[in-house]
Amino acid sequence: MLPRLIRFAVVVSLTFVCRVAFAQRLSPLTSAPDWARLEAFQNTITRAEFLRLLDKVYAPGGAAAGVIEVRENEAVILKTLTPPEMFVLRFAKAAKSAKAPPRNWRAASALPRAKANRPLEGVKLALDPGHIGGDWALLEGRSFQRGKDTPVREGEMTLLVAKLVAPKLRALGAEVSFVRDANVPASPFTVDALRPAARKEMQILGIAASRENYDGVHDPQKGDTVQWQAERLFYRVAEIHERARRVREKIRPDLTVCIHFNGTDWRDPENPDFAEKEDLHVMVNGCFSADELRFDDQRFEMLLRLLTRSHSEELAAAAPMAKALAAATGLPPFTYFGGNAVRAGSDTYVWARNLLANRIFECPVVYLEPYCMNTELTYARIQAGDYEGEREVAGKMRRSIFREYADGIVAGLRDHYRTTRSAKK
Ligand SMILES: [Zn+2]
The missing domain is CATH 3.40.630.40 (Zn-dependent exopeptidases)
Incomplete structure (x- = not known):
């Protein structure tokens, strides 16, 4: 039997065939994460503390179900959904024996x-x-x-x-x-430099670009223009x-x-x-x-x-x-x-x-x-x-x-x- 996370990923791939790109996608203007950085956090957190932070703070309501599986001694984390690749984070046995997590700030x-x-x-x-x-x-x-x-x-x-x-x-x-x-x-970017990225995002989101540019702030269709999307990428992202x-x-x-x-x-x-x-x-x-x-x-x-x-x-x-x-x-x-x-x-x-x-x-x-x-x-x-x-x-x-x-x-x-x-x- 496939492990639960792989089964989940397969189901995602089959169920959302038309959304596979979405299932794999990164947020705009973001490069793929360097998962190897998480190696430094092996044995730095107990299972109880990991679960508390996940359930109460970061992913309430079971939001991480299907992408993070908490087992007895480790958390199995999907690095990518399709194809499914895993990162295994090993828990510390007890708070006392947990290693200090590396970080570049001081509490x-x-x-x-x-x-x-x-x-x-x-x-x-x-x-x-x-x-x-x-x-x-x-x-x-x-x-x-x-x-x-x-x-x-x-x-x-x-x-x-x-x-x-x-x-x-x-x-x-x-x-x-x-x-x-x-x-x-x-940001070193201009709005115009972000137009190709805006077109790509619109394609992923299924927004058909009505026009390249909008016609003033009152243009009711401005949200569907490449200019509007490029501006959002500029000032927000x-x-x-x-x-x-x-x-x-x-x-x-x-x-x-x-x-x-x-x-x-x-x-x-x-x-x-x-x-x-x-x-x-x-x-x-x-x-x-x-x-x-x-x-x-x-x-x-x-x-x-x-x-x-x-x-x-x-x-x-x-x-x-x-x-x-x-x-x-x-x-x-x-x-x-x-x-x-x-x-x-x-x-x-x-x-x-x-x-x-x-x-x-x-x-x-x-x-x-x-x-x-x-x-x-x-x-x-x-x-x-x-x-x-x-x-x-x-x-x-x-x-x-x-x-x-x-x-x-x-x-x-x-x-x-x-x-x-x-x-x-
Ligand atoms: Zn504000």
Whole structure:
């Protein structure tokens, strides 16, 4: 009888003949994973810990069924689905005898004690201001404007917050690097250079290209054009891959903080709808779906995160950061109702979700999503710009929204490192 995983793969091949390419495929602009890297994780994790992380954090609801089989002494992992090739990960017999997993970052708990006023002494932090902004803001769908008001561009706001945060973290002892420090793309690609890759993706997804280019943002068929798909690859995929490369090869931080402002669909970027609600949530990586785990690269990246135990560090940082941001902003927690996120730990603000940035940056990542850029109040605060002290905005004395956000980030990181490092003997 065929082993269960092979039987699964054969069934996949036979059942989804027309989707074989999909079953084997890699995410766009991704090369085949180097599975040999996982050899370094032999005997580094017990079966119980592997199962806990798989079931509770990374692949809840049995999402890994058919691609990862947990046996008595090992996990059998499909490297490719068709033809099925296996990687065997041997479990440590007991936590005490488990070898330390190799990783290129340090948990707060592994750092030496620090002075109370320098809790971030020696910590390497990367700040990733979300999106690009500037001349690319409209193209990346992160710009809207009402009349002659200042355009709201998320990529510029996130960079402003990062620039307010950095000196405060340095004053607490941290070594701070920016994943980007200007409103220009990190990626070396142009949209046009990505057109062949866009055509290939559209072919795989079965999208028939209606035209090469779309006709302005109101073109109802823009989603079916090569230009639209190439732009998405440019600002979403190529950009984040280059940021990941900088994080992995140059910065090598202990933790990356991805800074974003939340928003809802404003429909018409020239006449945006106001939203009613605003809230806060903080994300850690996890909650891969069964479909996502059919991608060889996503399965590999998920295992890399699981085996390096990124989750415990992400959760340890996310909870105090959520607490500090909630205190700074007064925002209530956001709730996911779909299947793409699960609660991480007991904090109502912290969710596990599989995003490209928190998946491929090879270090713990905390991803922040406060406010809603298109509520009337937040919009007014953004229009007021950055300033010191308080000003009357929307009928009340208020701090700059950017400083409020920055102070929440700094307080959260300070509390995370102070609590963990002062508890050390
Ligand atoms: Zn964002």
